[in-house]
Amino acid sequence: MKGFPRPDHCPVNGRTCPLAAEVRRLREECHRLLELSRTDPLTGLYNFRHLLSELDREMERTRRTGLPTGLIMLDLDHFKQVNDTHGHQFGDAVLRWVSRLLRDNIRRLDIPCRYGGEEFALILPGTSLPRALKLAERLRRALSETALTQGEHTISLTASFGVDVYEAHEDLSALGFLERADRYLLEAKAQGRNLIWHRDRQPDRAGTAVTPQERHHLVSRMRNYGARETTPVAAAPPLPEQR
Amino acid sequence: MEHARPHRWQPPRLCLSSGKGGVGKTSLAVNLAYALADQGLRVLLVDGDLGLANVDVLLGLSATATIREVLAHDLDPRAALIQVAPGLAVLPAGSGVAELANLPPEDQRHLGRLLEGLCQDFQLVLVDTAAGLGPSVLWFNTWAQYNLVVVTPDPTSLTDAYALIKVLCRAHRRRRFLILPNQVDSEAEGQRTFATLSQVAARFLEVELDYLGSIPADPAVQQGVREQVPFVQVAPKSAAGRALTVLAARVLNSIATCQPPPAADQEEVGS
Numbered sequence: 270m271k272g273f274p275r276p277d278h279c280p281v282n283g284r285t286c287p288l289a290a291e292v293r294r295l296r297e298e299c300h301r302l303l304e305l306s307r308t309d310p311l312t313g314l315y316n317f318r319h320l321l322s323e324l325d326r327e328m329e330r331t332r333r334t335g336l337p338t339g340l341i342m343l344d345l346d347h348f349k350q351v352n353d354t355h356g357h358q359f360g361d362a363v364l365r366w367v368s369r370l371l372r373d374n375i376r377r378l379d380i381p382c383r384y385g386g387e388e389f390a391l392i393l394p395g396t397s398l399p400r401a402l403k404l405a406e407r408l409r410r411a412l413s414e415t416a417l418t419q420g421e422h423t424i425s426l427t428a429s430f431g432v433d434v435y436e437a438h439e440d441l442s443a444l445g446f447l448e449r450a451d452r453y454l455l456e457a458k459a460q461g462r463n464l465i466w467h468r469d470r471q472p473d474r475a476g477t478a479v480t481p482q483e484r485h486h487l488v489s490r491m492r493n494y495g496a497r498e499t500t501p502v503a504a505a506p507p508l509p510e511q512r
Numbered sequence: 513m514e515h516a517r518p519h520r521w522q523p524p525r526l527c528l529s530s531g532k533g534g535v536g537k538t539s540l541a542v543n544l545a546y547a548l549a550d551q552g553l554r555v556l557l558v559d560g561d562l563g564l565a566n567v568d569v570l571l572g573l574s575a576t577a578t579i580r581e582v583l584a585h586d587l588d589p590r591a592a593l594i595q596v597a598p599g600l601a602v603l604p605a606g607s608g609v610a611e612l613a614n615l616p617p618e619d620q621r622h623l624g625r626l627l628e629g630l631c632q633d634f635q636l637v638l639v640d641t642a643a644g645l646g647p648s649v650l651w652f653n654t655w656a657q658y659n660l661v662v663v664t665p666d667p668t669s670l671t672d673a674y675a676l677i678k679v680l681c682r683a684h685r686r687r688r689f690l691i692l693p694n695q696v697d698s699e700a701e702g703q704r705t706f707a708t709l710s711q712v713a714a715r716f717l718e719v720e721l722d723y724l725g726s727i728p729a730d731p732a733v734q735q736g737v738r739e740q741v742p743f744v745q746v747a748p749k750s751a752a753g754r755a756l757t758v759l760a761a762r763v764l765n766s767i768a769t770c771q772p773p774p775a776a777d778q779e780e781v782g783s
Binding site for chain 2: 477
């Protein structure tokens, strides 16, 4: 690197130069501010503003290249309970932990963002629906199978997922795309949580079928009562009045 | 359509279902009907199992006409009624006939009108539905205002009862379920069964269940089934007989104080 100007030195004569030092400082400051403006301070993921502009760019890329853009929206299940039982500091730690887990499980080009609250969005450039679903399933399992220990608390977390893809022929804004994926997420919540919803999943059958989770609770709760005495239910109340 | 018809009072309609078969639902329905009639009510027991009717078998009746014939030949439904006790009439269904699924929507509406016409003569209507989650089960459950769910402590019964509640809650917007644990070893077991079901329903369906009281496992029940007589009549002092009398009184007590319920929104089932 001979002859390359050292950062605080004059590019012309190589001597120490306050102007060059100032330029360097400003450049670093600029970089730092740029990072700040697009990251979420708590989790270090990208924030909503960056999510929107990156999504817009990727959708433009889809229109140009014809490769779909994938989008995963996820929301932690019953997160309010975590905050209520263990306090907000613990809740913040959980959010940071989830962010780490997301970052560790996505691919290099994917863009992880915090949408707000306990909701996250992942932009998957050049990704089809089946591949996006595969990734979502990997994340869902990683979350539900990893217990989180923080101090003396150990909790297990799950999340609900809405997965969607944007295709070149669709007339849709970045916000519209987010809204659509968010609707699938809401459906995943409504259908019982800890699951993935998308455009090809039919709400009717799965919505009324008993999920493995419900089955597990029914069977294990009944068994766990065992021989132990339980708090009796209040004496049978009279029939409720109609609506 | 609805507003064109003059407002007529309709007796409360109770529907017994279980999801799983073999939990003693039909026997319970028959005995509950008797116990309610014993309290001085005019009761109509409808055999809602249009595929494999059992109420008539349980009572040793021989039906001359059934719901099916009434529908097919446009008969007066009163012709099909069998008076089995002073205050109790049975509308038999007939075995081996097509399921309600095969009834086109206009026939389903016709059936609803027929039944409602028939109900006028009674003070309480009890429907015994088929096992499973077939169209007729869902139809009768949306037709009735009170959804009683019979469940035993057996995990398969719990799961099937839950499946029924989930379908009715998700696809038919029913929010009120009265749980009736059957064949329990003790009242405590009945309460555990109810607690399990209601906790899971509260968590996943956000629906609250009501406890109606439990019926103990009792040889008198089996004996009644075999001899084709209701156990509340022949063995009123048996454990099951006493529990059933209490249950009937509770049902009666609360609906007697109720206003005539509004007509339920009837949906068409299947197509």
